[in-house]
Every structure is written in structure tokens, then in C-alpha cells.
Amino acid sequence: MIRLEKRPQPSRAWSLATPLVAVLATMVAGGMLFGVLGKDPVEAIRTIFWEPLFGEFAFYYRPQLLVKGAPLVLIAIGLSLGFKAGIWNIGAEGQYIIGALCGAGIGLAFYPLEGWYIFPLMVIGGAFGGWLWAMIPGFLKVRFGTNEILVSLMLVYVAEQFLASMSLGLLRNPEGHGFPGSRNFNSYDSATSWINESAGMHWGVVAALIAVIFAYVLLNRHMTGYHIRLTGEAPRAAKFAGVNPARLVLFCLGTSGMLAGLAGLFEVAGPSGQVSIDFNVGYGFTAIIVAFLGRLHPVGILLAGGLMALTYIGGDIAQSNLQLPSAAIQVFQGMLLFFLLAFDLLTNFRISLGKPEVA
Amino acid sequence: MDLSAINPVLLIASLMVAATPLLFAAIGELVVEKSGVLNLGVEGMMIIGAVAGFATAVETGSPMLGFVAAAGAGAALSVLFAILTQYAQANQVASGLSLTLFGLGLSALMGQSYVGIKPPQMPKLDIPVLSDLPVIGPILFGHDPMLYVAIAVIAAVWAVIKFTRIGLVLRAVGENHDAAHALGYKVVRIRIMAILFGGACAGLGGAYISLIRVPQWTEGMTAGIGWIALALVVFASWKPWRVLLGAYLFGGVTVVQLNLQAAGVAIPVEYLAMSPYLITILVLVILSADKSSAPAALGRNFHAAR
Numbered sequence: 125m126i127r128l129e130k131r132p133q134p135s136r137a138w139s140l141a142t143p144l145v146a147v148l149a150t151m152v153a154g155g156m157l158f159g160v161l162g163k164d165p166v167e168a169i170r171t172i173f174w175e176p177l178f179g180e181f182a183f184y185y186r187p188q189l190l191v192k193g194a195p196l197v198l199i200a201i202g203l204s205l206g207f208k209a210g211i212w213n214i215g216a217e218g219q220y221i222i223g224a225l226c227g228a229g230i231g232l233a234f235y236p237l238e239g240w241y242i243f244p245l246m247v248i249g250g251a252f253g254g255w256l257w258a259m260i261p262g263f264l265k266v267r268f269g270t271n272e273i274l275v276s277l278m279l280v281y282v283a284e285q286f287l288a289s290m291s292l293g294l295l296r297n298p299e300g301h302g303f304p305g306s307r308n309f310n311s312y313d314s315a316t317s318w319i320n321e322s323a324g325m326h327w328g329v330v331a332a333l334i335a336v337i338f339a340y341v342l343l344n345r346h347m348t349g350y351h352i353r354l355t356g357e358a359p360r361a362a363k364f365a366g367v368n369p370a371r372l373v374l375f376c377l378g379t380s381g382m383l384a385g386l387a388g389l390f391e392v393a394g395p396s397g398q399v400s401i402d403f404n405v406g407y408g409f410t411a412i413i414v415a416f417l418g419r420l421h422p423v424g425i426l427l428a429g430g431l432m433a434l435t436y437i438g439g440d441i442a443q444s445n446l447q448l449p450s451a452a453i454q455v456f457q458g459m460l461l462f463f464l465l466a467f468d469l470l471t472n473f474r475i476s477l478g479k480p481e482v483a
Numbered sequence: 484m485d486l487s488a489i490n491p492v493l494l495i496a497s498l499m500v501a502a503t504p505l506l507f508a509a510i511g512e513l514v515v516e517k518s519g520v521l522n523l524g525v526e527g528m529m530i531i532g533a534v535a536g537f538a539t540a541v542e543t544g545s546p547m548l549g550f551v552a553a554a555g556a557g558a559a560l561s562v563l564f565a566i567l568t569q570y571a572q573a574n575q576v577a578s579g580l581s582l583t584l585f586g587l588g589l590s591a592l593m594g595q596s597y598v599g600i601k602p603p604q605m606p607k608l609d610i611p612v613l614s615d616l617p618v619i620g621p622i623l624f625g626h627d628p629m630l631y632v633a634i635a636v637i638a639a640v641w642a643v644i645k646f647t648r649i650g651l652v653l654r655a656v657g658e659n660h661d662a663a664h665a666l667g668y669k670v671v672r673i674r675i676m677a678i679l680f681g682g683a684c685a686g687l688g689g690a691y692i693s694l695i696r697v698p699q700w701t702e703g704m705t706a707g708i709g710w711i712a713l714a715l716v717v718f719a720s721w722k723p724w725r726v727l728l729g730a731y732l733f734g735g736v737t738v739v740q741l742n743l744q745a746a747g748v749a750i751p752v753e754y755l756a757m758s759p760y761l762i763t764i765l766v767l768v769i770l771s772a773d774k775s776s777a778p779a780a781l782g783r784n785f786h787a788a789r
Binding site: 274278 | 523563566567570571572573574576577578580581584585586587588589591592595702706707710711713714717751753754756757760761763764767768786
């Protein structure tokens, strides 16, 4: 008979190993899925994980890793702070959109003026937009005890409608011959987030690295970080230790919103180039997977963000080379989270065989 | 703008149709939450139900078989959630989210070859005399059978929870799983049954969207209805009949804003389309002050230590 015994302490070894085990299990299950779809499983997995890094066109795909990984890491770092403390912001997609709209709006307002101060102002606008959007569930939770999961998610749909309205109305390119979408930031030197486009470097990559360091220091060396960890692991102890839950909620939601807003701004002013109805591609949701896959640890998130970016790029390649449907990669990413959560069992429990002993 | 084009009888009739997917999903989730489990995967189970129901109905030509398949598919997906939370002791919030993300991807994959197809139509109820009555006819007797099934499910859940032993055990497990376990109830087994029921209901709700309400298949077509259903359970304070009330309220908002869009009101379409979500938030704010009726063990995992 198989029984589960709770470990007195979570196993550190398993905690580090489960993401790897989950990735391997996802490769196997994903390969089976691709097999069902009539593709060669080994070839499909190789295309997704090997081709972008070491394939023939790797020189083109490697920079893409930075482009796709940066927003994921930036958003996931913010989410992980809240997740650690049991504060669930799952509306990062909405904060991403609003951040992009606010930042882009500032940039477009200056057009065609050139000046060094324009991009920094856009960055501030993006951070503020995301922060503001996340403050709505934060304020409602603190003031009225409203569930932040549902409110932040509802606001994603509101933000999407808002984006549609903006790209068809206020922010539409007046010289765009009536097409929806704003002016392109890539042809506006003072407002582009690219540092070196061919190397995939844009300010979002820099911001993501700073966020990783910031989160690491916060969680390990700062009182607020300690309060976050304490609230997550022992809410009652946190209460006695004098942690102010309302301030923690506002801090976690605000920070994650701010980072998501920044990610949106860097994306819209660089890789995406313009505000359009569907410039958001779901990074806000994929970042949830990244945060968990990275074990809510800053360095882990950096690695997980890279891996997830790899599946995006590899998925694109598999789509054009093997005609693998684009949705297959979404299933693949979802599976990864499933396996991760399932194998996490081994971190907290010990599996023992045989009959229970009589105490 | 021409508001006179809006016919109140048709408005109420279409409100009931718009509310039915919510009704299915919310009553399923209500049972799940009554057992003390928070399943945030409603959206994922709905969309899987939507695509499975659609595909089955198109292939077999029978909408009824489509609904059966949808319930099966929703329940099958919820098995994953049950394994994660009941056996692997995974966090319920994270597991529910993963169910939604996975379901959205899988449905897009399954539904690829069904985009742009029209499903077989579900015959509407046609009772001689009654269905032809003015006003009452189209509102009460002129719908498809599944709409009545949804109401029947609400009534059944209400009766079971209120009057039967099963309902009592379900509530005991949801209020205090340790006490229920001490009394000899199989906490995990009961919760898994509740999760499966919730999955089947969500699947039916999804299929109602793709087979009757819209009726066609598009990617991501549930558009947050699963999440609104979760909010609806809070709105209903975990009481079945209030789910009906809430669903018709939300259905009403959706239908009215669609009618206003069609009538060409001066408010931009996007802002009208936001309204159901904004009203959901507003309702959550108003009602969140009272949490006393929530099942006490909601969202907490149970592991029998020996």
C-alpha cells in the first residue's frame, strides 16, 4: 500500500529537482501529444528545444530569447512576490495592457518632438499605468475585503476593451489611412525601447535583470521581503509579529502591477512597435507558469523565463517547419504547470510503501 | 438611436438564454465550494465542454449527444484537478489556474477544424397552445430543453443540499473536514465526486454557448463567463436559488448592452462590452462584506495524518 507521509520540512533537493522532472515529463507527454497529431515526436521536441539554441538559424533565434523572455521574467518576478504571500494577482495581462497604453500615450503626445526625456517619461507612465490598474483590486481588497483573484481577472477583460477603444480611437495613427493601431515607435527615435535590435537588446531586458536583483535583495535582505515570506508560510505568526496585512497587499499588488505595466511599455515601444488591438499575446498569463516553474525564486524565475521563451520560439519554428498547430504549444505550457504541481508532492511528502506502523 | 426597436418580451427570452451557461457553471461550482474546494478552473472546463460538445454534435448530428460529451469532457478535465488537489496536495488556486490555461490551449487545438461550421440545431420546445400564448409563451415555454434542464439542476441541488443526508455530509465536509473525517466520512472521495459534478456542469455550460447561444465555435469563446460564474457563487452566498437570480441579472446586463449596441446608443461599443465585467466587480464589492456564509474549509487541503 502506498502512503504519503508529511515531511517535517520541505525537501530542498526535491524542491530544486521538481522543475527539471516536470520539464522532462512534459517533454514525454508533449511528445505523445505531437505523436497523436501525426508529427514525429522526437523531431518536434528537438525542434522546440534544440533548434532555437543550436540549430542552423540560431544566430537569429537567440536574440529572440531575450525579446520573449524579458516580459515574462519582469511580470513573473512581480507575481511571485504576491504568490509567496498568498496574494493572487492573476490580472497581469490587464496591467500589461494599461501600462503599455499609458506609456505609449505619453510618447505619442510628444510626437514628433525629439528629446532624451521622452523615453524616461514613457517608462514612468507605463509603470504608473500598471500600478494604478493593480491598485484597483488592491484597494477593493483592503477596503472591502473583495476577492483580488476575481477582480484582477475581470479587469483584464475591461483592459482589452479599453485597448480596442484606444487603438481605434484616441491613439490611432492619424496618417495610418484609417487602419487601427497607433504610430510605430520604431521609427520614432526618442521613444523606442530598442538598444540594439539585432542583438535582441531592449530596455525591458535591462529592467528584467534589475527586477531579478531587486527581488532577490528584497526577499533575502529586507524586512518587507521577510514579511512576505512570513505571511505566506505562517499567516498567524505574521499577525503576531505585527505585519500589516493591508500594506502588504497593496505593496505586492502594486509592485506586480508596476512591473507588468513596465513590461507592456517596453513591448509596445520595441518588439511590438505600436498599440494595436491584439498586441498583447498572453504574456501576463504565461508569466503565472513562469513564476511557479521558477519556484517563486528570483533566480529560478530568470531560468524559467528563458525556458518558456524557448518554447515560444521553438513553437513558432515547429509551426512553420512541421505545421504543428500554434495551440499545441499552449497545451504544452499548460501541461508543464500541471506536472510541476503534481511533482511538487515529493517536496512536501515522503512516499512510503508498506503498512503503517502502530504508534 | 432607436430604443423602441427593443422588444421587452424578446429581451427577457434572450436574457434567459444568455444566463443559462452561467447557471450551469455556477451551480456546479457551488457544489464544489460547498464541499470545501475552490476550483478556479471553471473557465477551462467550460471551454473544453464547448469544443467537445460542438465537435460531437457536428460529427453525430445530435445536439443531445453533444451535451453528453460536453459533460463528460468537463468532468474528465476536472479529474486532473481532483488528482492534483486531493492526492498530490497541490495548492488549489494554482491548480485551478493551470486547469484554465491548459483547457484554453487544448480547446484551441481540438477545435481547429471546426471553425466556421454551423452545428445541428436543437429543436425548441413546442407545446401546443402554451408556446403560442402571447408574452408568457416565448418567455416560459418557447426555449430549448437544456434551458429547463439548467433550472432543474438548480432545483435538484437545492433539494439535495437542504433535505437529504448526502447534502448534509457534503456540507459537513466543506465546513470542517477534520470533524467529518473523524465521523468516518470519506472526505477525499466526497470532494472528488463534487469536483466531478462541477466539471460536468461547467462542460454543459460551455456546450450551451457553442451549440445554442452563439452557435458556432471560435477560440476562447467563453470570454470570461467561467470567471463570472465564480463571482456569481460569491454573489449567491452559496445558496442555489440566488444563483438563478444572479445569473438572470448578469444575463440581463449582457443582453441589454448587446441590444444597446444594436440600437446604436451614443456610448462606444467597447465601453458597453465592458459593462458585464464592471458590474461583476461592483457586485463583488457590495457583497464581499459578508463572508459568514462561505464554507469554513473553503480552499484548504485535507490530508489525513495517521
